[in-house]
Amino acid sequence: MLTLSVGLTQYMVLSAVLFGIGLFGVLSKKNAIAVLICIELMLNAVNINLVAFNKFVTPTLFIGQIFAIFVITVAAAEVGVGLAIIIAIYRNKLSVNLDDFDWLKW
Amino acid sequence: MQHAWLVPLLPALAFLVIIFLTRPWQKLSALVAIAGILGAFVFAALAAYGVFTHPIFTEGSLVYGARWFSMTGLHVNVGIMLDPTSAMMIFMVSMVASLIFIYATGYMKGDPGFSVFFAYVSLFAASMLLLVLSSNLLEMFVAWELVGLCSYLLIGFYTHKISAREAAKKAFVTCRIADFGLLLGMLSLQIVFGTLDLPQLAMRIAHFHQYTTTGVLTLIAVLVFLGPIGKSGQFPLHVWLPDAMEGPTPVSALIHAATMVVAGVYLVARMLFLFSKLPAAMELVAVTGAFTALFAASIAITQREIKRILAYSTVSQLGYMMLALGVGSLSASMFHLWTHAFFKALMFMGAGSVLTALHHKADVWEMGGLVKKMPITAWTFVVGGLAIAGIPPFAGFWSKDEILASTLNSHHYVLFAMGAFTAFLTAFYMWRLIFLAFFGEENPANHPVESPWNMTVPLIILAVLATVGGWVGTPWANVWSQWIFFGEVEHAAPNYGVMIGSVILALAGIYLAYLLYYADREKVRARELARRFNGIYTLLYNKYYIDEIYLWFNHAIVDGAARLFYLFDIYVVDGIIVNGLGALTRVSGEGLRITETGRLQNYALVFFLGVLVIAIVLAFSSPSAAGLLLGGVK
Numbered sequence: 001m002l003t004l005s006v007g008l009t010q011y012m013v014l015s016a017v018l019f020g021i022g023l024f025g026v027l028s029k030k031n032a033i034a035v036l037i038c039i040e041l042m043l044n045a046v047n048i049n050l051v052a053f054n055k056f057v058t059p060t061l062f063i064g065q066i067f068a069i070f071v072i073t074v075a076a077a078e079v080g081v082g083l084a085i086i087i088a089i090y091r092n093k094l095s096v097n098l099d100d101f102d103w104l105k106w
Numbered sequence: 107m108q109h110a111w112l113v114p115l116l117p118a119l120a121f122l123v124i125i126f127l128t129r130p131w132q133k134l135s136a137l138v139a140i141a142g143i144l145g146a147f148v149f150a151a152l153a154a155y156g157v158f159t160h161p162i163f164t165e166g167s168l169v170y171g172a173r174w175f176s177m178t179g180l181h182v183n184v185g186i187m188l189d190p191t192s193a194m195m196i197f198m199v200s201m202v203a204s205l206i207f208i209y210a211t212g213y214m215k216g217d218p219g220f221s222v223f224f225a226y227v228s229l230f231a232a233s234m235l236l237l238v239l240s241s242n243l244l245e246m247f248v249a250w251e252l253v254g255l256c257s258y259l260l261i262g263f264y265t266h267k268i269s270a271r272e273a274a275k276k277a278f279v280t281c282r283i284a285d286f287g288l289l290l291g292m293l294s295l296q297i298v299f300g301t302l303d304l305p306q307l308a309m310r311i312a313h314f315h316q317y318t319t320t321g322v323l324t325l326i327a328v329l330v331f332l333g334p335i336g337k338s339g340q341f342p343l344h345v346w347l348p349d350a351m352e353g354p355t356p357v358s359a360l361i362h363a364a365t366m367v368v369a370g371v372y373l374v375a376r377m378l379f380l381f382s383k384l385p386a387a388m389e390l391v392a393v394t395g396a397f398t399a400l401f402a403a404s405i406a407i408t409q410r411e412i413k414r415i416l417a418y419s420t421v422s423q424l425g426y427m428m429l430a431l432g433v434g435s436l437s438a439s440m441f442h443l444w445t446h447a448f449f450k451a452l453m454f455m456g457a458g459s460v461l462t463a464l465h466h467k468a469d470v471w472e473m474g475g476l477v478k479k480m481p482i483t484a485w486t487f488v489v490g491g492l493a494i495a496g497i498p499p500f501a502g503f504w505s506k507d508e509i510l511a512s513t514l515n516s517h518h519y520v521l522f523a524m525g526a527f528t529a530f531l532t533a534f535y536m537w538r539l540i541f542l543a544f545f546g547e548e549n550p551a552n553h554p555v556e557s558p559w560n561m562t563v564p565l566i567i568l569a570v571l572a573t574v575g576g577w578v579g580t581p582w583a584n585v586w587s588q589w590i591f592f593g594e595v596e597h598a599a600p601n602y603g604v605m606i607g608s609v610i611l612a613l614a615g616i617y618l619a620y621l622l623y624y625a626d627r628e629k630v631r632a633r634e635l636a637r638r639f640n641g642i643y644t645l646l647y648n649k650y651y652i653d654e655i656y657l658w659f660n661h662a663i664v665d666g667a668a669r670l671f672y673l674f675d676i677y678v679v680d681g682i683i684v685n686g687l688g689a690l691t692r693v694s695g696e697g698l699r700i701t702e703t704g705r706l707q708n709y710a711l712v713f714f715l716g717v718l719v720i721a722i723v724l725a726f727s728s729p730s731a732a733g734l735l736l737g738g739v740k
Contacts, residue, residue: 026707027707029707101704101706102704
């Protein structure tokens with residue numbers, strides 16, 4: 001793995017690391033916007049993985065790239081919805097601190 | 107004869123008609139009932155005539171039946187079995203019942219439940235006749251329970267009296283305990299022999315070694331015998347009979363003297379083909395009978411109420427019948443059943459006549475000199491007393507004599523001694539009653555009047571029967587035992603020793619009663635005796651405290667066990683299981699509640715951990731999944 005040329009393995013590792021950082025952020029960030037950013041990070045990591053597989057495993061086909069474009073689209077839509085929800089909550093509670101949103105507690 | 111099934115049918119129809127149609131009209135209901143029973147009597151007489159003119163013996167009785175229900179392994183027929191014994195029984199039952207029905211029109215006059223009474227007794231008559239004619243044990247059991255039901259209804263007829271209601275329950279529950287044994291016995295018979303049909307059972311039991319062992323069969327016979335112990339008031343289940351006197355006197359006369367209580371004796375007689383093969387069972391029957399006879403007679407000598415004396419007398423005489431069966435003499439037992447029906451019904455009806463005249467004052471010590479104002483009642487009662495004491499030529503002498511003779515002939519010397527002593531006691535207590543109630547000085551508080559014709563005419567008829575009824579079975583011309591026998595016809599030579607001995611005993615009993623209760627005007631000697639033997643007197647007067655023992659047993663053991671189960675229910679079932687389950691649910695709920703924090707990120711963490719767990723489990727369990735997950739990494 002520790003070679004100078006960049007192959008599939010390296011891209012996969014990159015993708016995994018980015019995904020892990022994003023996952024950690026989602027689970028631990030206090031600010032709701034930060035959580036959204038980390039979700040974006042995870043989605044982008046997945047995109048890198050898809051495109052890498054496409055380039056190295058089936059270069060003649062373009063399924064992976066099409067899939068990546070779908071993922072970008074979905075991410076955009078999802079961010080719109082997510083921000084709308086956060087703004088609605090802010091208008092009611094004047095806070096975006098996830099630790100305070102515990103009304104569904106027993 | 108093939109229409110003998112009409113015999114139980116007519117009173118049953120009378121019952122239905124009275125209950126549904128003629129209840130508001132008292133005289134009409136009585137008429138319907140009497141018509142029903144007289145019709146049954148006519149058919150029974152015809153059937154008996156038919157049986158006695160065609161030579162039919164116990165081995166080859168006439169059976170008419172139809173299939174009732176059948177499943178694989180169980181075929182139950184219902185039908186009638188007509189042989190000399192059952193012909194005799196239906197004749198006797200319907201005749202005595204007819205007389206009692208007529209008597210009851212006088213006794214029950216003015217009672218608001220007049221019609222219902224006749225409905226119940228009609229139902230009873232129908233059930234009893236059905237029982238006697240049954241060809242199948244299951245049919246007999248149905249009739250057995252029906253007579254028990256009628257007994258319950260009739261004992262508790264005076265529903266306003268608590269004592270009557272209690273007595274009815276006592277009768278039913280005691281008989282129920284006995285019927286438990288009977289039912290177990292019947293079931294065992296069905297399992298072992300595959301049939302409950304009496305003729306078929308007789309055939310199969312004749313060579314029972316193919317089916318089962320003597321020991322098992324003895325157990326079955328003992329179980330079956332438990333039924334008669336309850337129904338026929340043998341010790342220790344005799345306790346219901348004296349209390350059953352709470353019912354109206356016609357009920358006591360019909361059910362508890364002449365008919366229902368002999369159902370048990372009849373069952374044993376019918377099943378004699380079973381018992382006779384098992385010496386141990388026969389001994390049990392004989393010993394139970396002799397013991398009951400002596401036991402009840404000893405209690406009767408101290409009792410004060412007129413009907414109670416007669417009730418214990420019935421228990422005692424039933425003991426005689428069982429004793430006769432136990433020593434193997436069907437004819438002696440049935441003969442005593444026949445004569446007993448006459449003189450006991452007579453005496454009960456006489457007692458009823460006295461009670462009506464004295465407005466239901468029952469203590470014989472408060473009566474006296476009734477012969478002056480109630481001559482018919484008194485003298486017919488005297489005939490009954492002579493019959494039961496065993497004075498020739500009255501009926502009781504011949505039948506009791508046969509029983510004692512067959513006991514002696516079968517070498518049961520101890521039982522013979524018990525039977526002989528009981529005969530002495532019987533004469534004594536019965537004549538004690540007669541001297542105290544009918545002779546001596548009149549009690550100025552009483553204003554007796556002789557009863558009307560519908561009560562006295564049956565008394566006279568029964569007195570005649572009690573006189574001549576025994577002449578069919580004299581030892582010199584024993585017509586009876588030529589028809590009703592088991593095994594072979596008994597041609598025993600008349601045993602003059604037994605005959606003379608029993609007459610001497612009877613006369614001794616009567617003389618002792620005379621000395622104590624008639625010659626001694628103030629009855630000083632009687633009271634003196636009671637005082638000197640106070641311990642024994644109290645024991646006998648309190649019926650050997652058997653009722654108290656049963657009550658104690660019930661309280662200590664049954665209630666004790668009930669308390670144990672109650673505690674089990676409260677603590678184990680309610681506490682541990684039900685409440686424990688609830689507590690478990692609640693505690694686990696409170697424990698799991700902590701995971702609901704309401705925070706989104708905690709939930710997301712749980713998702714992630716879950717996926718991780720699934721991936722690891724799959725990777726280690728399934729190779730194809732492992733290939734998929736790990737992507738070729740080993």
